[in-house]
Amino acid sequence: MPESAGWQAELEELKAVSARIGSDPLLTQGAGGNTSLKVGGTLWIKASGTWLAHALERDIMVPVEMAPLIAAVEAIDPAAEQAHQFTIAALNSSGLRPSIETTVHALMPQRVVLHVHCVDTIAHAVRSDCIEQVGPRLAGLNWAYVPYARPGLPLALAIAEHRAQRPDVLILANHGLVVAAETVAKAEALLDDVKARLRIVPRAASGPRLDQLVQRAAGTGYRLPQPEAAHAAATDPQSTGLAAKGSLYPDHVIFLGTGSVIAKDGEDASAVVARLGTSPVSILFPGEGILMRDDATPGADAMARCLADVLARLQEAAPVRVLTLEEHLQLTDWDAEKYRQDLARRAAAKKTA
Numbered sequence: 001m002p003e004s005a006g007w008q009a010e011l012e013e014l015k016a017v018s019a020r021i022g023s024d025p026l027l028t029q030g031a032g033g034n035t036s037l038k039v040g041g042t043l044w045i046k047a048s049g050t051w052l053a054h055a056l057e058r059d060i061m062v063p064v065e066m067a068p069l070i071a072a073v074e075a076i077d078p079a080a081e082q083a084h085q086f087t088i089a090a091l092n093s094s095g096l097r098p099s100i101e102t103t104v105h106a107l108m109p110q111r112v113v114l115h116v117h118c119v120d121t122i123a124h125a126v127r128s129d130c131i132e133q134v135g136p137r138l139a140g141l142n143w144a145y146v147p148y149a150r151p152g153l154p155l156a157l158a159i160a161e162h163r164a165q166r167p168d169v170l171i172l173a174n175h176g177l178v179v180a181a182e183t184v185a186k187a188e189a190l191l192d193d194v195k196a197r198l199r200i201v202p203r204a205a206s207g208p209r210l211d212q213l214v215q216r217a218a219g220t221g222y223r224l225p226q227p228e229a230a231h232a233a234a235t236d237p238q239s240t241g242l243a244a245k246g247s248l249y250p251d252h253v254i255f256l257g258t259g260s261v262i263a264k265d266g267e268d269a270s271a272v273v274a275r276l277g278t279s280p281v282s283i284l285f286p287g288e289g290i291l292m293r294d295d296a297t298p299g300a301d302a303m304a305r306c307l308a309d310v311l312a313r314l315q316e317a318a319p320v321r322v323l324t325l326e327e328h329l330q331l332t333d334w335d336a337e338k339y340r341q342d343l344a345r346r347a348a349a350k351k352t353a
């Protein structure tokens with residue numbers, strides 16, 4: 001492909017859109033979400049661990065050779081989860097590694113792909129009746145529902161099943177949203193459209209009881225969360241009831257741990273830690289708000305707010321599907337080799353079925 005100014009200008013345009021997406025906590029939280037542009041056989045994709053919000057200040061895009069990556073997915077080869085093996089060193093000025101979700105982008109044929117952890121989408125995508133909920137709202141769009149699969153090779157395989165349909169919109173169960181188009185402008189317009197179609201008016205929660213929380217944190221190694229909106233997971237009783245059900249999506253597990261820890265009546269942070277025998281990243285104090293462990297990362301704080309934003313868009317009686325024990329283990333105790341074998345077995349079973 002020509003090294004013309006055309007695609008470089010488009011990459012700059014993508015960075016500007018990435019920064020906009022990254023600065024909206026209702027679309028991305030911390031290092032979550034990623035964007036990409038295909039130039040011939042090269043995929044420019046956000047680097048792992050970087051924030052979309054920093055797209056204009058830092059070098060966050062990494063060039064990856066697509067053909068061997070897609071071949072690895074097709075061969076159900078765990079190398080598909082090691083996209084850094086396929087980075088084009090000569091063009092990779094940052095030396096960063098591509099996102100774990102690189103295969104999601106490579107498998108979409110459209111030139112521009114935006115993947116976001118949109119809270120309105122997630123509030124639909126955690127429901128067992130998601131398809132019935134979003135179907136009427138997405139009428140007229142070429143969209144597909146992808147059942148939950150762990151990010152990496154399992155998610156890539158689940159998406160690959162829809163390739164013939166060439167969808168422009170993917171609703172990833174218990175995860176988020178993917179939109180794809182031929183230009184950056186069209187992709188951004190599609191994202192805005194889908195976001196508006198899936199919008200849910202959040203329940204208003206009462207404010208945090210900061211004096212009470214400060215007392216419960218004193219001398220315990222816990223602190224107030226950065227975004228004040230994070231308290232709503234504990235100040236809204238319906239949200240707290242939903243949080244008690246378990247983990248709703250992978251980034252919650254990765255940044256905050258399994259499920260939500262809810263303090264019992266009268267407990268301060270150290271009483272909760274003593275009861276559990278471990279120090280959770282965040283603790284919900286019903287009716288008061290939440291506390292974060294002193295060493296919680298900015299990404300964890302962003303994820304605590306994401307939880308509040310998602311829960312505020314769900315009724316307590318909604319048919320919510322939480323991640324299973326096995327799905328938690330896949331995220332926290334993940335062994336690529338066990339996986340390769342498991343996937344190979346499943347593929348073999350499919351062939352003989």
Ligand SMILES: [Zn+2]
Binds near residue numbers: 032116
């Ligand atoms: Zn994701």
